[in-house]
Each structure stands twice: as C-alpha cells, then as structure tokens.
Amino acid sequence: MSLKKRRVNKEKIRRVGEILDEFLIGNFESEFPVGGPSEKHGAAESAFPVGEPLGEPREVAEQERDDVEKQQADEEAEDEAYDETKYYFDLADVEYCVDVAITEIINENLVPGYDNPQKSPTLSKIFQILFGEEDALTKQVDEFEELISGYEDNVHIDDLQEAHKVMSEIIKELEDRGGKQSG
Amino acid sequence: MVDVHIKNRLRDLLSASGMTYEDVVDPSTEVVIFGSRAVDMHRPDSDLDVLLVDAKTDRLRVAGVDCVILRSEELASSLWLGSELASHIAEYGQWIKGFGSWRHQVRISDRAAMRKQARIAGLLMRAPKWWSKLHPVFHTKYKLTIRRELQRLDLLRRKIPVPPTHTLDSDWDQHRTASDYLLMVAATLPLNSPAFHVAKICVDSSNRCLSARCSSNPTD
Numbered sequence: 001m002s003l004k005k006r007r008v009n010k011e012k013i014r015r016v017g018e019i020l021d022e023f024l025i026g027n028f029e030s031e032f033p034v035g036g037p038s039e040k041h042g043a044a045e046s047a048f049p050v051g052e053p054l055g056e057p058r059e060v061a062e063q064e065r066d067d068v069e070k071q072q073a074d075e076e077a078e079d080e081a082y083d084e085t086k087y088y089f090d091l092a093d094v095e096y097c098v099d100v101a102i103t104e105i106i107n108e109n110l111v112p113g114y115d116n117p118q119k120s121p122t123l124s125k126i127f128q129i130l131f132g133e134e135d136a137l138t139k140q141v142d143e144f145e146e147l148i149s150g151y152e153d154n155v156h157i158d159d160l161q162e163a164h165k166v167m168s169e170i171i172k173e174l175e176d177r178g179g180k181q182s183g
Numbered sequence: 184m185v186d187v188h189i190k191n192r193l194r195d196l197l198s199a200s201g202m203t204y205e206d207v208v209d210p211s212t213e214v215v216i217f218g219s220r221a222v223d224m225h226r227p228d229s230d231l232d233v234l235l236v237d238a239k240t241d242r243l244r245v246a247g248v249d250c251v252i253l254r255s256e257e258l259a260s261s262l263w264l265g266s267e268l269a270s271h272i273a274e275y276g277q278w279i280k281g282f283g284s285w286r287h288q289v290r291i292s293d294r295a296a297m298r299k300q301a302r303i304a305g306l307l308m309r310a311p312k313w314w315s316k317l318h319p320v321f322h323t324k325y326k327l328t329i330r331r332e333l334q335r336l337d338l339l340r341r342k343i344p345v346p347p348t349h350t351l352d353s354d355w356d357q358h359r360t361a362s363d364y365l366l367m368v369a370a371t372l373p374l375n376s377p378a379f380h381v382a383k384i385c386v387d388s389s390n391r392c393l394s395a396r397c398s399s400n401p402t403d
Contacts, residue, residue: 102321
C-alpha cells in the first residue's frame with residue numbers, strides 16, 4: 001500500500017517530537033548506557049599523569065614498567081571485550097521502549113487514522129502517514145529501526161548509541177518543522 | 184521447480200524499487216525463497232522472504248522483500264547449519280538459483296533452542312514492567328509473538344524445522360497445538376510468577392483465532 005503524505009498541523013508534529021523525546025529517548029537513556037556525554041574515555045585518560053616524571057631518568061626500569069602496564073592494560077581490554085553483557089542488550093527491552101512511545105502517539109490521536117488501530121503500527125509506518133514514504137524523516141526512522149533490529153535477539157551498544165543519535169536528530173527536525181514553542 | 188508467480192513477484196518488487204531481477208539474481212550463487220510465500224500460505228500483505236548467497240551487496244532494501252544475505256563460506260559454519268533459519272530454509276525453501284548442497288548437513292543445534300528460550304524469557308520477564316503502558320493493539324502483538332515463539336521453541340527442542348508462521352497459526356487455531364501443552368513449555372523457562380502469568384495470558388484458549396484477525400508483524 002502506498003502511503004501518501006497527509007496534512008498534519010504543526011502542533012501535532014511538535015507533540016510527536018516531544019513524545020519521542022520523553023518516552024523513547026527517556027526510556028532509552030534509563031534502560032541503556034546511551035546518550036550521555038562521551039567523556040568516559042577523556043576522564044580515564046586524564047587520570048593518568050601526563051608528561052615525563054621529574055628527576056628519575058631510569059629508562060630501563062621505566063621501559064619494564066611500561067611493558068607490564070601495557071600487558072595489564074591489554075589483558076584488561078581483552079577481559080572487557082569478552083564481557084558480552086556490557087555490549088549486548090536484550091531486544092525485548094528495545095521493542096517495549098519503542099512500542100510504549102508509539103502507544104503515547106496513538107493515545108493522543110496524533111496520527112490520522114490511528115486513533116483505534118487494529119494492527120500494531122511501527123514507527124516507520126507512523127512517519128509514512130505523517131510525512132510520506134519518501135520524506136527524509138521517514139528514511140531516518142527506517143534507519144533507526146534498522147539499527148535497533150538487532151542480531152539474534154540482541155542489540156549491540158554501538159547500534160543503540162547510533163540509534164539514539166539518529167532519534168535525537170529526528171526529534172530536532174520535528175521541533176523545527178513543528179515550530180518551537182516559546183517560553 | 185519454483186512457481187513462476189514467485190519469480191514474477193520478485194521481479195516486480197525489485198523493479199518497483201529501481202532494480203532489475205538480473206541485478207540481484209545473476210551475481211548471487213544461490214537465491215532461495217522461504218517463509219509463507221514459498222509454501223503458498225501467505226497473506227496478501229506478506230513480504231517475500233529471500234536468501235541471497237554471495238550477493239554483490241551486504242544489504243538490500245526492497246519494499247515487500249525481506250532479504251537475508253550470506254557469504255558461501257558462512258553456509259558451511261556450524262552456527263548456520265545449526266540455526267533455526269537454516270533448518271527452516273532447508274525444509275521449506277524454494278531454490279530460484281543454485282542447489283543448496285548445504286541443506287543436507289543441517290542439524291538443529293541446542294544453541295538454536297537456547298537462543299529461542301532466551302528470547303521468550305526476555306519478552307516475558309520484561310512484560311510486567313511495560314504491559315500497562317502499552318496500547319491494547321500491542322498486547323495483541325506480544326500475545327501473538329510469545330505464543331508463536333513458544334510453538335517454535337517446542338519444535339526446535341524436538342529438532343523439527345519451524346514452519347512458516349501461517350502454519351503455526353493454523354495449528355493453533357485448529358487446536359492442533361493445545362494451550363496446556365504450550366503452558367508446559369513455558370513452565371520450563373526461567374520465569375518468575377508475574378512473567379509466567381503473562382505466559383498464561385498469551386496461551387489462553389480464548390486467544391485462538393486472534394492470528395486470523397491480525398498479524399503482529401508485516402513479515403509474518
């Protein structure tokens with residue numbers, strides 16, 4: 001079925017953005033380690049002393065210590081790499097987050113024809129109705145859904161992080177199209 | 184022999200997305216149709232499920248086509264040969280191109296059943312937290328999904344290839360799958376009491392024929 005763009009007022013578009021921000025981004029950030037500033041690495045790095053230690057030119061000993069530290073760091077990195085639970089999340093969590101956001105959109109009657117759906121819509125379907133299949137926003141939502149579709153019922157943190165980024169851009173665009181609310 | 188209608192449908196769908204049949208089929212060493220359309224038990228809006236081996240791209244986005252793309256070396260891996268999808272395609276697939284010599288080596292692995300178990304447990308354990316926040320249409324979706332996944336888990340544990348979703352629904356609607364039996368399958372999962380309660384709701388006999396009224400997933 002070809003879904004044509006319908007006229008939707010700006011207020012509704014803005015409200016869809018607000019709901020996605022509150023329910024999707026909000027739940028994503030509370031359920032998964034995404035969305036925070038990427039200072040983690042920086043903070044860890046700044047904890048190490050920078051520059052040459054003063055008055056101790058013991059190059060050999062330092063070289064040995066560096067080697068040991070490097071080996072330990074490698075081992076730690078390896079251990080971390082094998083802790084799958086840190087990087088993979090259950091697809092069910094993601095699915096519920098998205099469907100709760102869609103529920104809010106349905107409950108507020110923001111999508112024409114979806115006030116009492118008989119079939120569960122996807123976010124992509126909702127955007128197709130609001131903006132048309134070819135709209136850049138709909139394509140961004142497709143990309144979001146692709147990122148959260150996971151592999152073997154798990155979603156990798158990198159994909160979640162990217163999905164969070166894409167959704168934040170979508171919300172920003174909805175804000176622009178809906179006209180920012182003053183005050 | 185593949186039904187000419189399936190080939191034509193693939194041709195039409197590719198063409199609608201600006202591709203030619205030859206663009207996709209010629210470079211691939213195997214092209215297999217699976218899912219409900221392969222057994223002619225599809226709904227009008229069912230996607231066409233296609234396995235492409237050694238396709239010239241890693242990803243193919245075509246409206247109405249659900250593509251799985253693999254490299255030929257992956258077909259020999261135990262991960263693939265033991266998977267739910269491999270067993271499904273080996274049993275129900277319709278080869279448009281290639282012969283699928285790998286299909287004779289397919290054996291459903293314990294891992295496939297374990298993965299399905301984890302999937303269902305994940306859905307059920309999290310359901311109590313989200314259930315009240317979901318529109319009833321999503322309750323229907325999750326009830327269907329969980330019931331179908333329990334049917335699939337049971338088959339995988341018995342090393343039986345999972346049939347297309349429509350067949351699962353048909354077995355359910357015609358009482359070939361008993362509610363009590365599925366509840367026993369659910370009872371083997373690591374669930375707490377609220378999650379098991381959701382499982383009971385999902386396999387409640389009153390939900391029969393739900394599948395006929397709605398499809399939870401456009402690819403089903």
